[in-house]
Amino acid sequence: MPSPLHINIDGVSFSYPTHRVLTDISFSVSAGKVTGLIGENGAGKSTLLKIISGTLTPDAGVIYTPPITGFIAQEISLPPEAPAADVIEEAVAELRAIESRIEDLSGKLDNPAAAEAFDRALAQAEESGLWDLDARIATVLSGLGLAEVSLHTPLREMSGGQRRRFALASLVLRPTDALVLDEPTNHLDDAGVDFLIGELNAYSGPVLVASHDRYFLDQVAQSLVDLDPALSPEGGDGLPIHQGTSFSGSFSHYLKAREDARHRWQERYNSQKQEKERLESRARQQESDIFHHNTSKSETKSAKKFFADRAARTQAHRVKSALNRLDVLERQAVPPPPQPLRFQGIPDTPITAVGEPIVWTRGLGVDQRLEPLSMKVQPGEQLLILGPNGAGKSTLLSVIDGKLPPDRGEIRIPEDIRIGRLNQDDYWPNLAKTPLDIVGPIIIELGLLSEAQATMPLHDLSLGQRRRVSLAQLLAQPPDLLLLDEPTNHLSLALAEELEHALDSYQGTVVLATHDRWIRKRWLEHPRARILQLEPINASLRQP
Known part of the structure; x- marks a missing residue:
């Protein structure tokens, strides 16, 4: 029997009525270790975490978890009328009960049994940090960006992000033997992510966390389990082409392991040829x-x-x-390895020679959505747009691509400039079409989809697979001006990496808006990169 201080997954498979999601998943998470669970949307991360939490029952396999395993799902359900204080107090009720027990026993110390129980309760209080509990609550709420939210506020009056952070705070405060987390950095700012990293690094039990946040994974994970197929031909170099391939080390080590696997695959293919x-x-x-x-x-x-x-x-x-x-x-042929993403050609941008800006604005603004902005984007530049939610990042991209007229100011873009945009979420008017109908065989050549997937109608593909179709459209005919709005949404982490490397060699102009801290961290390393910081909308100017 595995140690109760481990999370153990042994041969787990699961199918929904229409399709299989998980096949023979096996791995373990040791006490004091953090394992990241990765894979694009639809790969089965949330399904596996629900099986571990007991919400779903696997078709096959066995799950072992410590006695008290804390779990937080992507979508959390809390009583809407309850004030935030109730959520926090429910989380620390076990610790408060120790305090009540100490008070009750303190008047019975002449009884040897009560005195012994009193000593045990004091030891529990010391070990659990009971005497500093109120300070600990304040520290956690502040660390997760909730210090300014009144604990008397009913949950129904909070934003989704605030409710999510209170759920995370309650889990951090609750005494647990293990943690299972699904996208815990959603709705956290940089300071909140850093606080959570510190909490998990200091946690003594096993932690399994599903995340798309590459910066977070690189800072906190000692190993990763990839639910996307391994980067290897079947049977090649001992790397199986199934879900649940484990990698030791951080996210950076994972990237190196994948690159090494790609080289080995290429060498085997060349030798075979x-x-x-x-x-x-x-x-x-x-x-x-x-x-x-x-x-x-x-x-x-x-x-x-x-x-x-x-x-x-x-x-x-x-x-x-x-x-x-x-x-x-x-x-026994080894198939050719999928090639890294690449743009198919260098856009013909004649304005580069004369130095005319590709985008020029003066006092450009949209009521309640974008503060007046003046800027120039030169040909070949790569501009990263930063700013809090509601600052107008997506709005600015919509004005540039002509989908949204500004309410004030000017914008000039040369007429011969070809503009392409990848939106935050993909919209397809005809889900009966196949990827081959839309973009042709390039989607297979780039390794974005398999031949079988490329012939399936869009309505049978996952969000991540549909995202790859949108990406292939841009790669097939690169524009002069490429607008990217949260481009790594719904992509596997490895594919997000390849997209960023493809942008390094892209000769056109890029305007990118993202919350992805990994992208922001690496952005300044690019010789053509520039950052535009948008300020939040002035609340006093908003119309009622």
């Missing part, structure tokens, strides 16, 4: 290629026949052997 060419050449050999001898005039007819027969037999044997080996090679 060379062997195939050699065998095909041997299968085409003729007798004259095998025996090169000069026939003397004195050579007898019997000798000539002897050499001819021997050449024929040797040639037939070599051809047959080569064909047999070719047949085996074809049946």
Whole structure:
């Protein structure tokens, strides 16, 4: 029996009525360790966490968890009328009960049994930090950005982000043996993420966390479990092509392991290609290629026949052997590895030579959505737009691509500029179409979808797979000006990395809006990068 201080997943499979989500997942999380669960939307992360929490029952496999395992889902349900104080007090009720027990026993110390129980309660209080509990509550609420929210506020009057953070605060404060977290950094600012990283690094039990936050994973995880198929041909180098491939180390180590796997796959494919060419050449050999001898005039007819027969037999044997080996090679063929994302060409941007801005604005604003803004974006620049929610990042992109007229100010974009945009969420008017109908075979060539997936209607694809179709549209015909609104939404972490590397070699102009801290951390390393900070809308100017 595994240790109760571990989370153990053994051979777990699960199917919904229409499709299978998880197949033979096995891994463990040791006490004091944080394991990240990764994979694009639809890969089964939330499903697996619900199985671990007991919300769902697996079709096969066994789950072991410590006695008190805290769980927070992506969508949390709390009593709408309850004040926030009730949520917090419910979380620390067990600790408050120790305090009440100490008070009750303090008047019975003349009883030996009560005195012994009193000593045990004091030890529990000391170990659990009971005497500093109120300060601990204040620290957690402040760390998660809730210090300014009154604890008398009913949950129904809070934003979704605030309710989510109170749920996370209650989990951090509750005494638990293990933690299972689903996207815990959603609705947290940078300071909140850093606070959570510190909490998890100091936690003594096992932690399993599903996340798309690459910065968070790189700071907190000691291992990762990838629910996307492994980057390897089936049977290649001992790396199975199934879900649940485990990687030791941080997210940065995971990226290195994937790159190494890609190189090994490419080497195997190249070796196979060379062997195939050699065998095909041997299968085409003729007798004259095998025996090169000069026939003397004195050579007898019997000798000539002897050499001819021997050449024929040797040639037939070599051809047959080569064909047999070719047949085996074809049946066990290693497919070509998916190529990293790449843009298909360098956009023709004639305005680059004369230095005219690709985007020019003066006093540009949208009522209640974007404060007046003046800026210039030069050809070839990569502009990162930062700002809190509601500052107008998506609004600015909509004005640039002509989907939203401004209420004030000016904007100039040369007429011959081709603009392409990747929105936060993909919209498809006809879900009956297939990716091949929309973008053609490039989506297979880039490794974004398999041949089978590329022929499926969009309504049968996951959000992550549909996102890849949108991405392929931009990669097939790169625009002069590329607008990206939260481009890593719904993408696997490895694919998000490849997209960023593809942008490094893109010669066009990029305007990108994102909350992704990993992108922001690396942005300044790019020689053509610039940052535009948007200020929040002035509340005093908002119309009622």
